[in-house]
Amino acid sequence: MTTAWMDLAAGRGALGVGLIVAGVVVVGLLLGAFWMGARVRRRELPPPRPEEQPRLPEGGPVREVVENREPDEVPHSDHRMTPHESPAFGNSSTRTGPDKDRPRWSEGGSGSFGSGGPGGR
Numbered sequence: 071m072t073t074a075w076m077d078l079a080a081g082r083g084a085l086g087v088g089l090i091v092a093g094v095v096v097v098g099l100l101l102g103a104f105w106m107g108a109r110v111r112r113r114e115l116p117p118p119r120p121e122e123q124p125r126l127p128e129g130g131p132v133r134e135v136v137e138n139r140e141p142d143e144v145p146h147s148d149h150r151m152t153p154h155e156s157p158a159f160g161n162s163s164t165r166t167g168p169d170k171d172r173p174r175w176s177e178g179g180s181g182s183f184g185s186g187g188p189g190g191r
Contacts, residue, residue, distance in 0.1 A: 137166050137167070138166070138167035139164040139165065139166065139167060140164060140165060140166075140167040141162055141163070141164055142157070142162075142163045142164060142165055144156070145157065
């Protein structure tokens, strides 16, 4: 055996020791993070008890309002209006529409392109 082989073996041994040290450092960091997370969790408020949970209103569950909305007319004027001059400060204001039924698609049509339904109506 020549000394070149001994030099390579010694070099690889140092690499192996370096990897073991790096592994121990990573495990130590993971354990420290776990310990720190447990400390933070201990300081948090406990989850609410059943009597602290929210209750339904007296009138029962709140339902959503189903209505059709239509846009308000833009006021006509002699000069061009900027968004901050519009009645809703640049947002499109709406009001309740007269029709309460939602518009539906015609029978036999799906309402989307490329769905295989009859076209050209």
